[in-house]
Amino acid sequence: MNSNAAPMTVLDEDACWERLAxxxxxxxxxxxxxxxxxxxxxxxxxxxxxxxxxxxxxxxAGLSINGDVVFEVDEFDGDARWSVVLRGEARVLSNEDEVAAAEALPLRPFVATLKPTFVRVEATSVSGRAFEFGPEPRREDVQEG
Structure with a gap:
């Protein structure tokens, strides 16, 4: 670990969206x-x-009962070590214009199944952290704050 780097950095909102995208x-x-x-x-x-x-x-079925959701994405590969959490409200897209716009997005099922329903999660908050991995510091070297 870089001795000048903090082991955890809070990501700003734009950095969170960049990582999600x-x-x-x-x-x-x-x-x-x-x-x-x-x-x-x-x-x-x-x-x-x-x-x-x-x-x-x-x-x-669960989303139709309670649309409050949490969504999490992370990456712990190579030098990228971060986690982003989005909280929001999920709703099924039913308006013809919304469905047409969703169909134009680059979104296809990963598995060979029919998934005809589009769901949008509108973010109410997004937060994230980036991590610098390294050895645990010695207790006597850490100052209580």
């Missing part, structure tokens, strides 16, 4: 009552939100 897969967290689910999804950034496709099933 550079990825294709993240994890969507939903909750209905006491049940919390986390599923991998492929997505695209669209403005200050994300769009993904899905089919009928538990994910879509």
């Amino acid at each position: 550079a990825q294709q897969v993240g994890r969507l967290v939903t909750h209905v009552g006491d049940v919390v689910d986390i599923v991998p999804i492929n997505f695209v950034v669209d403005g200050r939100g994300i769009v993904f496709r899905t089919a009928a099933g538990n994910k879509l």
